[in-house]
Amino acid sequence: MFDKGNTAAAAAAESAAVSTLALRFEQVKSLLQKEFGDAAFRTWIQPIESTGFSNNALELSVPTRFIRDWVKSHYADRIRSLWHQHFGPIARVDIVIAAKKAPTSGEAKPAPQHTVTAFERPAVANENAAENVSSPLDARYTFQNYVTAPSNELAYAAARRVAEGDGAPNPLFLQGGVGLGKTHLMHAAAQAIRAKSPERKVAYLSAEKFMYQFVRALRSKETISFKEQFRNVDVLMIDDVQFICGKESTQEEFFHTFNALIDQGKQIVVSADKAPSEMEGIGERLRSRLGMGLVATINPTSYELRLSILQSKCALMKREMPKDVLEFLASKIASNVRELEGALNRLIAHADLAGRTITVESAADLLQDLLRAGARRVTVEDIQRKVAEHYNIRLSDMHSPRRARPLARPRQVAMYLSKQLTEHSLPEIGRKFGGRDHTTIIHGVRKIEELCQADRAMKDDIETLKRVIAG
Ligand code: ADP
Numbered sequence: 468m469f470d471k472g473n474t475a476a477a478a479a480a481e482s483a484a485v486s487t488l489a490l491r492f493e494q495v496k497s498l499l500q501k502e503f504g505d506a507a508f509r510t511w512i513q514p515i516e517s518t519g520f521s522n523n524a525l526e527l528s529v530p531t532r533f534i535r536d537w538v539k540s541h542y543a544d545r546i547r548s549l550w551h552q553h554f555g556p557i558a559r560v561d562i563v564i565a566a567k568k569a570p571t572s573g574e575a576k577p578a579p580q581h582t583v584t585a586f587e588r589p590a591v592a593n594e595n596a597a598e599n600v601s602s603p604l605d606a607r608y609t610f611q612n613y614v615t616a617p618s619n620e621l622a623y624a625a626a627r628r629v630a631e632g633d634g635a636p637n638p639l640f641l642q643g644g645v646g647l648g649k650t651h652l653m654h655a656a657a658q659a660i661r662a663k664s665p666e667r668k669v670a671y672l673s674a675e676k677f678m679y680q681f682v683r684a685l686r687s688k689e690t691i692s693f694k695e696q697f698r699n700v701d702v703l704m705i706d707d708v709q710f711i712c713g714k715e716s717t718q719e720e721f722f723h724t725f726n727a728l729i730d731q732g733k734q735i736v737v738s739a740d741k742a743p744s745e746m747e748g749i750g751e752r753l754r755s756r757l758g759m760g761l762v763a764t765i766n767p768t769s770y771e772l773r774l775s776i777l778q779s780k781c782a783l784m785k786r787e788m789p790k791d792v793l794e795f796l797a798s799k800i801a802s803n804v805r806e807l808e809g810a811l812n813r814l815i816a817h818a819d820l821a822g823r824t825i826t827v828e829s830a831a832d833l834l835q836d837l838l839r840a841g842a843r844r845v846t847v848e849d850i851q852r853k854v855a856e857h858y859n860i861r862l863s864d865m866h867s868p869r870r871a872r873p874l875a876r877p878r879q880v881a882m883y884l885s886k887q888l889t890e891h892s893l894p895e896i897g898r899k900f901g902g903r904d905h906t907t908i909i910h911g912v913r914k915i916e917e918l919c920q921a922d923r924a925m926k927d928d929i930e931t932l933k934r935v936i937a938g
């Protein structure tokens with residue numbers, strides 16, 4: 468009898484412990500959400516579950532290896548310190564992978580019978596289907612040649628995972644502005660797969676080419692073989708999917724191909740200049756399917772990344788270029804990497820022809836047209852003026868030493884925007900804010916970054932100001 472009671476009490480205690488653990492971990496999660504923002508929360512933090520706490524180790528589980536690796540390198544330390552701060556001693560955070568059932572979409576029915584037959588038929592014509600539909604790949608676009616920075620590391624890591632073919636996000640949606648390396652990463656993943664697992668059939672093509680082939684198949688009444696070609700691949704990569712916005716029948720066809728592949732557990736990678744949620748002229752079903760996996764954003768480059776890309780390109784081409792010339796390019800050509808490369812190539816070609824090394828002066832001369840395009844660049848003064856107007860403070864408050872919050876916050880916003888939108892160094896920015904130290908600027912920039920993560924209104928303010936400043 469006692470035994471029974473004890474067992475019941477033990478079970479009750481156990482279940483209480485479990486729910487305390489779950490509750491505590493929920494609190495940690497909501498702190499992480501405040502700290503890292505909603506997007507990061509949905510992608511990485513929400514899927515984490517607490518499964519136990521013993522020997523001072525918190526055990527967590529996540530659905531895929533990719534999420535585990537990312538959480539481990541980006542959030543585990545923070546989880547540990549939040550736990551420590553709120554709930555006491557903790558030595559480690561262990562993360563295990565607990566595969567959940569794949570989320571079944573509303574429309575996930577088994578593939579129609581005839582399609583299955585088509586997949587299974589060892590048709591000779593299908594043997595090279597992937598290669599047939601695939602566009603040629605650029606041999607220079609490899610992972611090795613891709614320079615990483617915080618702005619692109621998620622996209623890079625996800626593309627690598629696709630190449631390894633193990634627990635990769637699916638679909639992987641690479642989002643980023645022109646010339647930031649979306650195509651490069653797709654080619655890199657496709658080539659890595661072909662090198663490592665030749666049996667995996669990879670098709671890479673632009674959405675435009677997809678449409679062109681579809682229309683051609685319609686005309687020549689070969690839509691069945693068109694469908695088979697695509698549905699026979701293991702990895703389908705479609706570049707620049709924004710192209711099919713507003714093109715209904717192509718979208719419809721893509722949607723069916725997409726579903727057929729996903730339902731069979733095949734890998735899909737797409738790229739676009741916008742996130743699925745921002746794409747117009749696209750059906751809701753396709754939009755939600757596109758965003759179902761991971762949307763990895765490639766953010767604009769920083770000065771440091773541009774400089775490393777230039778150094779890496781020089782090394783690849785085995786060319787020397789004076790350091791100050793590279794610095795000059797990195798600071799003046801900020802729009803996209805393609806233009807940056809174009810500028811570098813032009814300088815190299817000129818150095819060859821003229822048989823002289825390039826100087827900053829000759830570079831400025833040779834690149835006049837490109838530099839002029841970038842010259843309408845915003846200045847710190849512009850930013851200060853527009854931010855002051857926005858928050859209804861005086862321009863002179865940007866330079867004043869007063870630290871009252873109603874002045875300090877707008878000033879920090881202006882510091883943050885100056886760092887983001889101009890090429891000035893931190894000490895230069897500091898001088899323009901009444902001779903402040905560069906550490907004050909760093910502090911201001913961080914503060915606004917934090918607020919943007921935590922506070923929707925601040926994020927909106929920043930977006931509005933960026934638009935106003937861009938004119
Ligand atoms: P997107 O498809 O996003 O418009 P691309 O992939 O075509 O951009 O990139 C444009 C050029 O810039 C390519 O030559 C590419 O190799 C180069 N590039 C972009 N990002 C990087 C990077 N992080 N490291 C090295 N090269 C890059």
Ligand code: MG
Binds near residue numbers: 649651706707
């Ligand atoms: Mg591209």
